[in-house]
Amino acid sequence: MEWNKNLSVPVICLGAAAVLCASFAVFMFAADKAPRSKTAPEREVIEIPVYEYQAEGPPSKLTLYEGPKTMTSSKTASIFANGNELFVYDVMVNHEHIWNANTIPSDTPMTYFDFEGKVTVEIEMPGLGKAVESAAVLPSSHGIVPEVKDGRVTFSVTEPGFYTVIYNNHVNKATHIFANPIETDIPDKNDPNVFFIEPGHWAIDAIALKSDQTLYISGGAVVNSVVIVDNAVNVTIRGRGIIDGSDFPGHNQPGSYARVPIDIRNSKNITAEGFIIANANCWNFNSYATENAHISNVKIISARQNGDGFTFQSCKNHTVTDSFARTWDDSLVLKNYSGSTKDITFERIQIWTDLAQSMEIGYETNKGLTIKPEISDVLFKDITVLYNFHKPVISIHNSDDAFIHDITYRNIIVENAFMQGDNGVNKELIEFHMNKSGWTAVRDEWGSIRDILIDGLTVLNTEDGAIPESRFLGHNENHGIENVTIRNVTILGEKITDLTALRANVNEFVHNIVVE
Amino acid sequence: MNKILTIVFIAVIAVSLIVAAIAFFTEPETLEPIEREVLIEGTAPPIVDLTVLEAPDQAGAERPGIFPDPEEAWVKLPEGDNLAAGKSVSSGEFTEVYDPANVTDGDLTSYWESKGLPAVLTIDLEGTYTIQTVGVRLNPAPIWEARTQGFTVQVSTDGENFTVVAPDARHEFNPDSGNIVRIDFDPISARFVKFIFTEKSSGRSNGAQASEIEVYE
Numbered sequence: 229m230e231w232n233k234n235l236s237v238p239v240i241c242l243g244a245a246a247v248l249c250a251s252f253a254v255f256m257f258a259a260d261k262a263p264r265s266k267t268a269p270e271r272e273v274i275e276i277p278v279y280e281y282q283a284e285g286p287p288s289k290l291t292l293y294e295g296p297k298t299m300t301s302s303k304t305a306s307i308f309a310n311g312n313e314l315f316v317y318d319v320m321v322n323h324e325h326i327w328n329a330n331t332i333p334s335d336t337p338m339t340y341f342d343f344e345g346k347v348t349v350e351i352e353m354p355g356l357g358k359a360v361e362s363a364a365v366l367p368s369s370h371g372i373v374p375e376v377k378d379g380r381v382t383f384s385v386t387e388p389g390f391y392t393v394i395y396n397n398h399v400n401k402a403t404h405i406f407a408n409p410i411e412t413d414i415p416d417k418n419d420p421n422v423f424f425i426e427p428g429h430w431a432i433d434a435i436a437l438k439s440d441q442t443l444y445i446s447g448g449a450v451v452n453s454v455v456i457v458d459n460a461v462n463v464t465i466r467g468r469g470i471i472d473g474s475d476f477p478g479h480n481q482p483g484s485y486a487r488v489p490i491d492i493r494n495s496k497n498i499t500a501e502g503f504i505i506a507n508a509n510c511w512n513f514n515s516y517a518t519e520n521a522h523i524s525n526v527k528i529i530s531a532r533q534n535g536d537g538f539t540f541q542s543c544k545n546h547t548v549t550d551s552f553a554r555t556w557d558d559s560l561v562l563k564n565y566s567g568s569t570k571d572i573t574f575e576r577i578q579i580w581t582d583l584a585q586s587m588e589i590g591y592e593t594n595k596g597l598t599i600k601p602e603i604s605d606v607l608f609k610d611i612t613v614l615y616n617f618h619k620p621v622i623s624i625h626n627s628d629d630a631f632i633h634d635i636t637y638r639n640i641i642v643e644n645a646f647m648q649g650d651n652g653v654n655k656e657l658i659e660f661h662m663n664k665s666g667w668t669a670v671r672d673e674w675g676s677i678r679d680i681l682i683d684g685l686t687v688l689n690t691e692d693g694a695i696p697e698s699r700f701l702g703h704n705e706n707h708g709i710e711n712v713t714i715r716n717v718t719i720l721g722e723k724i725t726d727l728t729a730l731r732a733n734v735n736e737f738v739h740n741i742v743v744e
Numbered sequence: 745m746n747k748i749l750t751i752v753f754i755a756v757i758a759v760s761l762i763v764a765a766i767a768f769f770t771e772p773e774t775l776e777p778i779e780r781e782v783l784i785e786g787t788a789p790p791i792v793d794l795t796v797l798e799a800p801d802q803a804g805a806e807r808p809g810i811f812p813d814p815e816e817a818w819v820k821l822p823e824g825d826n827l828a829a830g831k832s833v834s835s836g837e838f839t840e841v842y843d844p845a846n847v848t849d850g851d852l853t854s855y856w857e858s859k860g861l862p863a864v865l866t867i868d869l870e871g872t873y874t875i876q877t878v879g880v881r882l883n884p885a886p887i888w889e890a891r892t893q894g895f896t897v898q899v900s901t902d903g904e905n906f907t908v909v910a911p912d913a914r915h916e917f918n919p920d921s922g923n924i925v926r927i928d929f930d931p932i933s934a935r936f937v938k939f940i941f942t943e944k945s946s947g948r949s950n951g952a953q954a955s956e957i958e959v960y961e
């Protein structure tokens with residue numbers, strides 16, 4: 229304690245001051261709240277929103293396409309996808325359900341986008357001519373019940389597909405919405421074998437593709453032209469854009485001629501995907517004497533004379549999947565023009581037939597006058613017919629001498645079988661017929677029809693609420709119809725288990741026809 | 745002892761004040777943000793990865809640039825009036841319906857075809873002009889494949905006395921260049937223009953062929 233005695237009071241005070249100063253220095257150096265010459269910024273707090281729907285699925289992707297600036301969006305319909313206004317095209321359709329060489333088409337709204345996830349579609353119809361009081365989204369198998377409020381139709385879609393909206397239980401201005409999957413593997417526009425058509429409005433007399441070439445029609449593109457593939461292999465036509473025939477008068481008009489939007493001839497290994505064909509002046513997607521064609525997500529809307537949808541003559545190994553055809557003539561049609569037809573599959577197709585038949589084999593089954601022509605190994609599977617307004621839904625017309633066999637129809641749903649026929653005839657649901665016609669090329673020879681299976685046919689509505697008739701008519705004992713099995717048929721809710729219930733007209737040249 | 749402690753304490757005070765001053769004037773640090781999840785209840789606006797492909801400015805439909813206009817590679821003819829358009833034409837025998845009037849009808853799909861070689865075809869310009877160019881054309885469609893035809897060009901003001909302006913030579917017709925043969929010569933007064941065809945390479949016809957023949961000042 230001796231050193232305490234020697235400490236003076238000032239030194240002690242100085243020591244205390246030193247301790248205080250040291251403490252202050254530590255405070256200033258380390259404390260967040262110590263005074264500073266400049267104020268520290270507030271620490272940012274980032275709020276990450278966690279939406280309820282994230283538990284249900286991934287976020288949506290949505291790709292929209294502006295329409296060409298040379299065109300204006302439809303005045304009939306305003307359509308929105310997740311609040312984004314879409315460009316709506318007025319495309320030709322035809323509500324005249326009987327052949328007329330001078331028919332005048334009307335128009336209806338059509339739009340498209342690409343998406344994955346969930347998209348809410350809203351539609352307003354200022355051009356309908358009357359208030360929207362009700363709406364339905366077809367096909368009904370989607371199970372979509374739209375909300376209609378103050379004239380606005382709202383519904384959501386979660387799967388790519390083709391959605392047709394009708395208003396007030398009427399087909400006028402039925403709106404076609406093509407909801408594509410998101411595009412992948414878009415071709416390289418710098419590839420010398422790729423013809424890449426950008427968004428915009430384009431016109432060229434014809435686009436002829438050679439072997440190993442790709443035509444890409446971008447979404448947002450409208451191309452007034454036709455695509456010709458002749459004697460070529462490994463050709464691809466794809467994209468989301470529109471091949472438009474509105475520049476061309478109807479092919480039967482004076483000075484005009486057929487301008488087939490997709491015309492493939494004598495070729496092999498063809499891929500077609502994603503595009504739309506509208507306003508054609510004749511057939512739409514034609515393939516002749518071609519092997520190995522794979523067509524998917526192709527959409528067709530036609531309104532003018534001979535506006536057949538997917539029409540193949542003497543082709544082999546063709547598949548058409550996930551596609552749409554609203555046509556003013558046969559929607560899906562197989563014929564023989566030069567040799568036989570074999571291995572053709574139509575699967576997951578939506579059809580709307582304003583004129584003629586939905587699924588037609590014939591009439592020309594040997595136009596090329598070849599030896600022993602056949603049409604065989606054909607499958608129609610998961611076909612939804614939204615409307616069939618004119619002639620039979622399922623038909624085989626063997627008007628020449630072909631042997632038609634091994635034809636299968638599986639899971640066919642006809643939402644509206646409204647066949648008005650031709651002045652009271654040709655209004656069957658199913659028709660298999662050995663008959664000469666205006667299209668017959670072989671006058672003195674006959675073929676036959678054999679081994680036909682219809683497994684799953686459902687008709688939801690008919691115009692008069694009655695079961696439509698069907699007919700099966702052979703030519704003679706040697707040229708008839710044999711081995712026809714029809715099962716799992718339901719019409720207007722009634723299970724059909726015999727020919728009588730099917731209202732079938734069967735002549736004596738039909739053998740072993742069974743309804744079970 | 746007091747002296748030592750005094751020095752130490754003063755030093756401590758001085759250092760402390762310096763440290764405090766440095767701390768006071770030092771730029772405050774920006775702190776890392778804090779992330780905090782916030783649950784948004786009710787109907788959530790969808791999170792959309794939105795892509796919009798825009799359309800270019802256009803006044804009308806255009807030819808896609810990837811398909812160059814084949815006419816750009818065609819042989820060019822003068823821009824003036826074609827003096828032969830719609831004028832009368834005569835020739836020797838011709839094949840079927842392929843009469844000589846087709847060479848002045850303005851339609852490249854119609855044509856004249858002589859019945860054999862040599863073949864003479866004469867255009868009456870129905871007036872006297874000073875001319876210096878003629879164009880002989882076939883249908884430019886690729887199906888009219890490349891070929892040669894040999895011919896002489898002569899002109900006359902009276903239809904009787906002709907002057908050779910292009911001596912007999914073999915000319916190449918090629919659809920890549922529009923199936924057009926252009927022949928230039930010194931300006932000369934003429935009413936009648938006569939072509940004497942002497943040979944051809946194509947085996948598709950029996951005689952000479954021409955879809956259009958054009959004459960320019």
